[in-house]
Amino acid sequence: MKRIKIFHGILLLSLSMNFSCKKFLQEDPKSFYTPDNYYTSLVQAQNAVNGIYAFTRDFYASIGLYSEDAMFMLEMPTGQARTEINQSNNNANLLNLTMTPTDLYFTQWWRSSYKGIDAANLAIKNIPLMSSAIVPDAQKAQLLGQAQFLRAWFYFNLTRIFGDVPLVTEPTVTADNLLVSRATVKDIYEKEIIPDLLAAEKSGLPFVDNTGRVSTGAVKSLLAKVYETMAGYPLQQADKYALAKQKALEVITSNKYTLYQNYDQFRDPANDNRMENIFMAQFSSAIASSPMFSFTLPSFSYISNGQGEIGALLPDTTFYKSYAPGDKRIQEKQFFYSHYPNFATGANVVFLNGQHIFKYFDDAAQQSGLPSSKCFPIIRLSDIYLLYAEAQNEADGTPGTDAYTYLNAIRTRAGLAPLSGLTHDQFRIAVWRERNHELCFENQTWFDMVRTRMVYDTKNDQFVPMVGYSFPGSGGTRTLQTKHLLFPIPQSEMDVNPKLAPNNPGY
Structure with a gap:
């Protein structure tokens, strides 16, 4: 051999x-x-x-x-x-x-x-x-x-x-x-x-593949992301917005994927490669476990059953505060959390460094003491909803009914009021803000920054040029x-x- x-x-x-x-x-x-x-x-x-x-x-x-x-x-x-x-x-x-x-x-x-x-x-x-x-x-x-x-x-x-x-x-x-x-x-x-x-x-390929293999839905989704990126920097091929819009819509209207009804479903390993997840990196405690649970646990908090509590990644305070006050995603144990019971005693542990990431909290691993099997989301339907909204607005010069529908679906799940009557520029900013808040800590934000050359000024809730x-x-x-x-x-x-x-x- x-x-x-x-x-x-x-x-x-x-x-x-x-x-x-x-x-x-x-x-x-x-x-x-x-x-x-x-x-x-x-x-x-x-x-x-x-x-x-x-x-x-x-x-x-x-x-x-x-x-x-x-x-x-x-x-x-x-x-x-x-x-x-x-x-x-x-x-x-x-x-x-x-x-x-x-x-x-x-x-x-x-x-x-x-x-x-x-x-x-x-x-x-x-x-x-x-x-x-x-x-x-x-x-x-x-x-x-x-x-x-x-x-x-x-x-x-x-x-x-x-x-x-x-x-x-x-x-x-x-x-x-x-x-x-x-x-x-x-x-x-x-x-x-x-x-x-x-x-x-x-x-x-099948349009959906719940085993974790590539599907037609994943291919069309990646095409949409590629076209959206080509429309931005460094290529600036604006005609690609229409293609991104088309491919994203093909995924959405297939009705093969569904948004999570709540954020607990995001964390549930039973939903890996299903529902909102279009393509994921695969992990298993028996073969190759995910480190994200341990890395996002507050350091030395003693809230887990013996896993390493590392505190390697947590949200910046100004970013956390950039969410609207009524946004469900900042409610306790949604996207973030600030306290949790001590595993041995049940006493409440308030984290010294404030909010930590709850997106990757693995209930099964926390209870069993085993490494996490939670797969990592590479492409999910929320991304494609927001991608369509942005691409449609850019391709057609004004936000259409569908663009509002898909943007507001993400906002409604978060408990936010639906948007309407926005100008082209206002709608663009609304989508960018939603992408930052919905897709945070999923390796999406940096790529959005690079393709738009804009950064979210979280302190002032505005988007400004990235360079400088x-x-x-x-x-x-x-x-x-x-x-x-x-x-x-x-x-x-x-x-x-x-x-x-x-x-x-x-x-």
């Missing part, structure tokens, strides 16, 4: 996965085979695609030594997050906007993305070569659709984080093609991301600069591949 070389000598493994605790991907880990001795059965083809999913977890998993989670990279610089611990230089650099190319998070996002891309490339190249007698054409198409979606998603993240990056669409089997120059963001969207997603859309903005209470030392529109390419990658030079401006 031959092993192949991949980016920077890191071996790809087809890792076992667990979707919705159904354990249908719980095969033994296998090395990826070379093209000449792989793909001789349906099981091997399915394993190849299953292995790609494993890398989606890396961006929401614990890394490093000092209470670091890869998802923090997109939360700490927003100005909406803080921490109770000070051991991590990586977290401190993000909070203080003093990032460097040697910071751990950038390496994690870069390498895991390219490992996932390489796994997808291998599947996309070899599955079509299989005999239809071994894998029927319909099954091959669905397997390819999953791989194409995942490859597009990895590249979508890379372009939004690093800008121009290498575009690799062939499996890396020798060291000869490791040194690749950076392609432009425009080329990556037009030559890879859009074609992959359009192909996946026609691949015959100083976060409240920062004394001018935490000011967003032009260089912060992109993160630095990891120094370890620059050292290995000279063709990546120069690094992004300012680094």
Whole structure:
């Protein structure tokens, strides 16, 4: 069994996965085979695609030594997050906007993305070569659709984080093609991301897949997000708003997804890959547990059954106060909480550092003492509702009836009065505000900031240009600069591949 070389000598493994605790991907880990001795059965083809999913977890998993989670990279610089611990230089650099190319998070996002891309490339190249007698054409198409979606998603993240990056669409089997120059963001969207997603859309995937695999609904949703991003910065292709509107509406009007009726349903692991969840990173305490429960527990609060209580991520006070007074999302044990009973004694524990994130509180894990199996939401229907509202307003120049319907659905669930009679600009701001409040701490806010070049001034409840903005209470030392529109390419990658030079401006 031959092993192949991949980016920077890191071996790809087809890792076992667990979707919705159904354990249908719980095969033994296998090395990826070379093209000449792989793909001789349906099981091997399915394993190849299953292995790609494993890398989606890396961006929401614990890394490093000092209470670091890869998802923090997109939360700490927003100005909406803080921490109770000070051991991590990586977290401190993000909070203080003093990032460097040697910071751990950038390496994690870069390498895991390219490992996932390489796994997808291998599947996309070899599955079509299989005999239809071994894998029927319909099954091959669905397997390819999953791989194409995942490859597009990895590249979508890379372009939004690093800008121009290498575009690799062939499996890396020798060291000869490791040194690749950076392609432009425009080329990556037009030559890879859009074609992959359009192909996946026609691949015959089910519209909903409750197991956690890619579905047609997920493909259309990602297309909507891609078009919305292309309409914004840096490409500013305004014609893409109409396409984003169309794809979002196809998801919404399919009636295959439903909004949660309350925020407890958001936290319930039984709803993973169901209802409002369109695409999630999969976790299981038996295989790969989620660290989000422990990382968002107040440090040393003794409210859990022995889990690590780390306090690594909690809301900035001014952000919490930016919610309207009657907003249900800031009521106790909705999106946030300020006290909880001591697990052993039942006595009420009031948290010393104020509000903490309740979105990832796992009742089952808290009671059992086991690690959390809660999956991480990558795309949910609330996002698509708000995306449609924004895209329709921008495409047509004024908010329509449907745009109000979908924006107000999110507001009504939060106990807020419906909006009406807004101008184009007023409606845009209302959607942006709702996205900040509804999708907080789900790795959406930073990407919204970068594509709009605007930041939510939580102290004054207004949106202002991102570049030049100083976060409240920062004394001018935490000011967003032009260089912060992109993160630095990891120094370890620059050292290995000279063709990546120069690094992004300012680094």
